[in-house]
Amino acid sequence: MTRAGSHVRRTLADIRRGGGIRAALETSQPYDAADVMTSEVAAWSPGRDHPDRELGWARDTVTARARDLARNNGFAAGAVQREVDSVVGARFRPTSRPDWRALGIDRETAQAVGAQMDAAWRTWADDPLMRCDASRALDWGGLVALGYRTYFLEGDALAVLHWDEGATGFRTRLRVVDPDLLDNPQGMTDRIDMRRGVEIDEHGAALAYHFRRDHPSAMWGGQSWAFDRIERETEWGRPQIVHFFDKHRDGQSRGVSRLAPVSDALKMEDKYGRVELQAAVLSAILGVYVRSQLAPDEVSDLLSDGKFLALNDARRELIGANGLTFGGVRMPVLPPGDSIDTVKAERPGGSFEAFEAAVLRRIAAGLGTSYEQLAVDWSKTNYSSARAALVEIWRGWTARRVSFAQRWCAPIRLAVMEDAIDQGLVELPAGAPAFWEAPGAWLRAKWIGPGRGFVDPTKEAQAAAMRVSLGLSTMEDEAAELTGADYEDNLAQLSREIAEMPEGVLHPAQERFAELIGGEHASDRDAGPASTA
Structure with missing residues (x-):
């Protein structure tokens, strides 16, 4: 070798x-x-970076572009508003269900405490003076919608819970904070215990949040470089900061806009649509044009009434007083080498609709919705496909609703319930665990948002009745899922309506349950006196 x-x-x-x-x-x-x-x-x-480094400076650019799309792109604005309306709606509210087994109390006592909690929550959340909002601009429905919208567009839903000691009634005030205000003090770079304004411990848990007192781009200035440090919670556990974001990797401290994966497609689709629209408008308003070697003002002067006949004496003698006519229509005579042409209206392009639909399907997939929902186009949809699409979309919206309720709404409710107990609006039974000994058991609740709605009301009402009759669901669950109603409120209202019916007249709810399940075949069953509720 x-x-x-x-x-x-x-x-x-x-x-x-x-x-x-x-x-x-x-x-x-x-x-x-x-x-x-x-x-x-x-x-x-692509590189492999720490999750907080992956966001880094890119987060500000992504957020700015997402906001611009929500302001100026109809599809983006519609997608954001539709998800906000579907996930939290206008009256996202809890129905208390204290865990009586874990608390060692009986069911009736737990229901009584739950009723007090719900009443106290409504007093705080539906205050017509909007004292639940630190800025006095929104009630709870507006606050929760603002929080979810901020999460969708910017990746973070941030709220500060203030305590107003001198207030009458509830002292808890909520402020939904612009994520731009959360930043490292004095613009310092991230370090091992500070990530984009979030102060963390050795396990990555948030300890405190650092907020600018004003937006860094505020025109009036003065407070944008003044920072406040607010601890995540008090020493006994009361939340002071509530922060919700999609955590995709261990070590991630901030969120990113839900529009990030589809921002480029939305922007390019918007440009393409604008160009096609401009071309169509030009084709519609520009019927004819003059092809000439003369300047535009000279052509305009020649085409003015009577002036083009003075081009030369020979042409005047040729065409006479009435000019050159064809089929009774007067034809303009132009200088040699000039002509009048028409614009052929060929825009939008023949493939525009199909191409836009393909792009919108890609965008819809990235947002977890359907093309029909994004484009508001149901022209090619039948009942089966619409129902299947709705089921898929609703599964994702339900997951986000549960996550947002548990991680953003529940801590806020905890602070409000502590306030209510302190005021005596909620009384816990003797011998049961104290509130801070078992907050999870006391605050167990079901959050009710907008109903799923109906594609075919008759079929879906019959299906709901069958699920209940087979023990696969409950009347409470069906009321919440289909219409977003509170079942206990429904029962109370039904009792009142039945009591007010004239003698001998049955309320529709008193008809036999089987009629709803069997539909038109129910009349074939043996008849008898209608049962009463």
Whole structure:
């Protein structure tokens, strides 16, 4: 073996042992996703960064673009508003269900405490003076919608719970904070215990939040570089800051806009649509044009009434007093080399509608909705496909509703219930655990938002009745899912309506349950006196 040959073999062995060099030289990989030789993916080389570094400066750009899309792009604005309306709506409210087994009390006592909690919550949330809002602009429905909208567009839903000691009644005040205000003090770079305004411990748990007193772009200035440090909670556990975001990786401290994966597609679709619309408008308003070697003002002067006849004496003698006519229509006579042409209206392009639909389907998939919902186009949808799409979309919206309720709304409700107990609006039974000993058991609740709605009301009402009759669901669940109603409120109202019915007249709710399940075949069953509720 020659010295050169030995050197070559050692070099090849070193290359094979080197992970990155080996991957670059080998022609194939066990996983196609790791192939770095093919032209399709050779230039695709993303890095692996810490989750907070991945956001970094890019978060501000993504957020600014998402806001711009929500302001100026109809599809983006509609997608945001539709999800806010569907997930939290205008009256996102809890129905208390204290865990009586965990608390060691009976069911009736737990229901009585739950009723007090619900009454106290309504007093705080539906205050017509809007004292639940620190800015006195919104009631609870507006606050929760603002919080969810901020989360959708900017990735973070932030709220500060203030305590107003001198207030009459509830002392708890809520402020939904602009995520732009959450930042490192004096603009310092991130460090091991500070990530974009979130102060964390060794486990990554948030300890405190640092807020600017004013927006960094405020025209009046003065407070944008003044910071307040607010601890996440008091020493006994009362929340002071509520922060909701989608945590995709361990170590992530801030969220990113839900529009981030589809922002480029939305912007390019918007440009394409605008260009097509402009072309269509031009085609519609520009019927004819003059092709000439003269300047525009000279052509306009020649085409003015009677002036083009003075072009030269010879043309006047030729066409006479009435000018050149064809089929009774007077034809303009232009200088030699000039002509009048018409615009052929060929826009929008023939493939515009199909192409836009394809782009919107891609965007809808990224947002977790359907093309029909995003484009508000139901022209090619039948009952089966609409129902299937609604089921898929509703599954995602339900998951987000539960997550938002547990991680954003529940801490706020905890603070309000502590306030209510302190005022004596809620009385806990003797011998039961104290509020702070078992907050999860006392505050167990079901959050009710907008109903799913109906594609075919008759079929879906019959299906709901069948689910209840088979024990697969409850009247409470069906009322909440289909219409967003509170079942206990429904029962109270039904009792009142039945009591007010004239003698001998049955309320519709007193008819037999089987009639709703069986529909038109119910009349074939043996008849008898209608049962009463």
